[in-house]
Amino acid sequence: MLILHRMAMAASNSLLSTQLLRPSVSHFPNRLVSIPTCCLHANIKKKKMMHTTASSAIATESSESATLSQDDNVKTRKTTTQNEKTDKIVLPTNESSEKLLRVRHTCAHVMAMAVQKLYPDAKVTIGPWIENGFYYDFDMEPLTDKDLKRIKKEMDRIISRNLPLVREEVTRDEAQRRIEAIKEPYKMEILENIKEDPITIYHIGNEWWDLCAGPHVESTGNINKKAVELESVAGAYWRGDEKKPMLQRIYGTAWEEEDQLKAYIHFKEEAKRRDHRRLGQDLDLFSIQEEAGGGLVFWHPKGAIVRHIIEDSWKKIHIERGYDLLYTPHVARADLWKISGHLDFYRENMYDQMNIEDELYQLRPMNCPYHILVYKRKLNSYRDFPIRVAELGTVYRYELSGSLHGLFRVRGFTQDDAHIFCLEDQIKDEIRGVLDLTEEILLQFGFSNYVVNLSTRPEKAVGGDDIWEKATSALRDALDDKGWSYEIDEGGGAFYGPKIDLKIEDALGRKWQCSTIQVDFNLPQRFDITYVDSNSEKKRPIMIHRAVLGSLERFFGVLIEHYAGDFPLWLSPIQARVLPVTDTQLQYCNEVTKQLKANGIRAEVCHGERLPKLIRNGEKQRIPLMAVVGPKEVEMQTVTVRSRFGGELGTMTIDDFTSRIKSATENRSSF
Helix, strand or coil: CCHHHHHHHHHHCCCCCCCCCCCCCCCCCCEECCCCHHHHHHHHHHHHHCCCCCCCCCHHHHHHHHHHHHHHHHHHHHHHHHHHHHCCCEECCCCCCHHHHHHHHHHHHHHHHHHHHHCCCCEECCCCEECCEEEEEEECCCCCHHHHHHHHHHHHHHHHCCCEEEEEEECHHHHHHHHHHHCCHHHHHHHHHCCCCCEEEEEECCCEEEECCCCCCCEHHHCCHHHEEEEEEEEEEHHHCCCCCEEEEEEEEECCCHHHHHHHHHHHHHHHHCCHHHHHHHCCCEEECCCCCCCCEEECHHHHHHHHHHHHHHHHHHHHCCCEECCCCCEEEHHHHHHHCHHHHCHHHCCCCEEECCEEEEECCCCHHHHHHHHCCCCCEHHHCCEEEEEEEEEECCCCHHHCECCCECCEEEEEEEEEEECHHHHHHHHHHHHHHHHHHHHHCCCCCEEEEEECCCCCCCCCHHHHHHHHHHHHHHHHHHCCCCEEECCCCECCECEEEEEEECCCCCEEEEEEEEEECCHHHHCCCCEECCCCCEECCEEEEEEEEEEHHHHHHHHHHHHCCCCCCCCCCCCEEEEECCHHHHHHHHHHHHHHHHCCCCEEECCCCCHHHHHHHHHHCCCCEEEEECHHHHHHCEEEEEECCCEEEEEEEHHHHHHHHHHHHHHCCCC
16 A cells, blocks of 8 residues: 555564564454354364265265264264363463563573573574564574474473573673673674663573563563473574574464463464465465466466455445546556655565666556556546545565465565545545445455554654644544444554554454555655645645555455355355266256356366265365256256255255355355
């Protein structure tokens, strides 16, 4: 969307920040976060239905099906018991529990002490707490999972010794002397970046110390070693700079109680089952081809059809809401990005320029300047407002290879970008309209729980006090009218205007940054855009940036994980699979499939295996509906239908089957 939003994100990614997020973000609110029982029961029910006989078409396979169902029942009982143990565990957050934050920060120090006891040549860097635990970066030999077990055992010994955490204040010269004595070059660099005096140091007993401002627990004995686990090791460049040394980053998780750790591990297992990268491959939805380059997404046919559905739905609702659709170029002369300010403030995230006929061109990192140029193509009157333009615009941003992560962090992606040009007294109504539109679109995809923030004016800002106050009040009033609860982020707005950010909650309770609404006083000034008011005088319009889905790639990744690949019928890439009991029924199956496709239903025939395996394959591919065809179905010109979520639905005519799918698709409902 805009420059400064990304600049703020870049600042938050500093290695010195104690709020650094890992590329794969799993957000835990202060709530019940164990696997939702409804999700588990849905999976159990689907497995139990998988091998139940349907009709005469399936009767010959009933013996094998019954045996498989019994096996599934055993697995069901085991899984249910495990789930019940974690259903009532509440996982606190760093924000809700200061004790937890202290435990996690101390664990980072304990881990660093353990590493240096086991590997004396290891050099330490930084070790902050993070959302679900902590990490620490070391300059040392590569580590393995076996090494992590050794480090955890040493941590347990340190914790059991109940060593005190002692805070000490020293002069800068004394801190420098101590760092030189232990030959820690990274600590020296960190010291140079600390501006406050005196310098604070935390000791673990009298054996190990670190530059740190705290907070920590009083002693290592305050840590429950059974609630701590080392999770993984990864490479991380010092200061995030690929030209600097590659460090070993050890991630750990820490909780107040052992039961919380178990619930967290259970949650992680479910999150792993839903991982969009694995499901994207298993369900043949998308890929990232190394031959083409990292961070560039290939949408496979099944993924592409889901994108097509999303785009069609998005375009339809925007046209209904008074937006004009745009298509704009993927490149532009570099001068355009000078005017917008991107070359000054965002160059590190932009690709190198191209020399074309002695002129420099730039791949676009944003869509905003293009929409402004469309606005400027003619002189606008106050009577023309509001002017709403929208585009599914593909942008290109340079990301370090180490930060790339599936669909969540890529180098080329498509934003559902829109810009509204309006008068000052239209801001509130336009913002309310965006909120209504956002709610309608997100509800279509199954998202109804949001976390909303309103960010206000920072210390440095463009625009006068009056317009800032009017814009902020308009955002606040629109949220109040909507009836949404929200938190005020004082001073958290960008320098160009206040904004609303919305995070959606998925099936596991994780929060994902999605929609954003930003009022902008900067670009209208940079591009000198105007309109003619009722007195025939030129005035500057208000510009609103907004995105509902964010990027299509990232939103698709969230969708995959939200539904665990089990898309609702209207969104599923294949809605119905037609299965013959034997190849004798294949011709009829092809006729049925042809009729379904003629009615706009996404259907296919699958054959060549025994029926139980065809059904099992359909389950693995998350096919919502399977139409089984045997001799009786051919004779009666029917199909026997089984639903992935509803079980056996009996025999029905092709017209009835078609009608019910079309109705469910149109109404976004179940079959």
